[in-house]
Amino acid sequence: MAATIIDGAAQAARARAEVAAEVAEFLDMTGRPPGLATVLVGDDPGSAVYVAGKQRDCREVGIDPYDHRLPADATQEQVASLLARLNGDETIDGILLQLPLPAGLDSGLLTPMIDPDKDVDGLTPVSAGRLAQGLPGLRPCTPVGVIELLDAYEVELTGASAVVIGRSNLVGRPLAALLLERNATVTIAHSRTRELAALAARADILVAAVGRPRLVDREWVKPGAAVIDVGITRGEDGLVGDVDFEAVAEVAGAVTPVPGGVGPMTRACLLRNTLRAARARSEIGISDGASGGRA
Numbered sequence: 001m002a003a004t005i006i007d008g009a010a011q012a013a014r015a016r017a018e019v020a021a022e023v024a025e026f027l028d029m030t031g032r033p034p035g036l037a038t039v040l041v042g043d044d045p046g047s048a049v050y051v052a053g054k055q056r057d058c059r060e061v062g063i064d065p066y067d068h069r070l071p072a073d074a075t076q077e078q079v080a081s082l083l084a085r086l087n088g089d090e091t092i093d094g095i096l097l098q099l100p101l102p103a104g105l106d107s108g109l110l111t112p113m114i115d116p117d118k119d120v121d122g123l124t125p126v127s128a129g130r131l132a133q134g135l136p137g138l139r140p141c142t143p144v145g146v147i148e149l150l151d152a153y154e155v156e157l158t159g160a161s162a163v164v165i166g167r168s169n170l171v172g173r174p175l176a177a178l179l180l181e182r183n184a185t186v187t188i189a190h191s192r193t194r195e196l197a198a199l200a201a202r203a204d205i206l207v208a209a210v211g212r213p214r215l216v217d218r219e220w221v222k223p224g225a226a227v228i229d230v231g232i233t234r235g236e237d238g239l240v241g242d243v244d245f246e247a248v249a250e251v252a253g254a255v256t257p258v259p260g261g262v263g264p265m266t267r268a269c270l271l272r273n274t275l276r277a278a279r280a281r282s283e284i285g286i287s288d289g290a291s292g293g294r295a
């Protein structure tokens with residue numbers, strides 16, 4: 001195995017420790033902790049596990065978690081009214097509407113109702129527009145986590161050729177924008193892309209955000225490239241990424257594992273976003289200029 005293994009769990013632990021120290025400073029300055037409200041509609045067990053994890057992460061760093069739950073048969077109006085209440089609640093700095101929503105609810109209509117200054121998932125059209133125009137704002141957590149991992153392992157972004165496979169609003173598009181902001185030359189690939197393997201094999205930085213187990217094998221990877229595996233598919237043997245890890249690790253310069261790569265960073269970046277939102281709302285300047293972190 002030639003590649004450096006990018007240790008997302010270790011990096012996330014460092015990020016959480018940093019956030020915990022900065023949350024303590026925030027509390028000192030303002031007399032209140034940052035607050036994150038999670039909204040879970042329905043009883044999907046996977047979503048419940050994610051929300052419980054986010055609540056636990058908050059407590060660990062001193063952010064106050066608020067756990068809001070609505071039944072699976074909640075109406076669009078009920079969810080909208082909860083979001084409106086949280087928008088107006090001064091103790092809440094971040095609002096996270098857990099997706100997917102139960103059938104009958106329209107996330108395309110509900111997500112935009114979140115106050116963009118509390119949009120710690122970075123998913124509202126306003127947040128996406130701010131990112132697209134390079135304006136300060138909250139950025140989606142997974143793409144921010146990917147950039148942090150690349151920075152932590154000193155992967156050069158300026159002038160690098162980056163290929164992002166996947167064009168979702170959650171991962172692919174915002175990540176492409178963040179890479180562009182950092183002066184990479186970015187190609188976004190998707191299910192209709194022709195000769196994807198050959199395209200991928202020209203990338204200095206290859207990101208797979210697809211959800212197809214082991215789609216990316218060693219022929220797709222330029223020797224020495226940094227390969228970031230965002231994909232998560234739950235299989236019989238646990239979580240599987242989009243990258244054939246063992247094969248790719250023989251040619252890549254650096255590669256993220258699944259689990260233990262991008263996932264933990266996504267969670268840590270949610271905490272960071274909540275702190276950023278709290279500081280911006282309290283008009284406390286932010287100390288770091290990390291990519292995607294301007295709130």
Ligand code: NAP
Nearest residue numbers: 142166167168171190191209210211230231232262263266
């Ligand atoms: P998504 O909305 O389903 O988007 C998947 C993207 O992959 C689409 O743009 C799709 O293209 C493209 N695609 C599908 N099949 C393809 C193929 N054969 N070749 C090339 N592109 C293909 O998924 P997402 O929300 O972005 O999530 C992607 C993966 O990341 C999932 O496995 C998800 O579980 C995981 N994820 C992980 C984290 C984390 O923290 N690690 C966070 C978020 C998501 P079209 O647009 O043409 O359909």
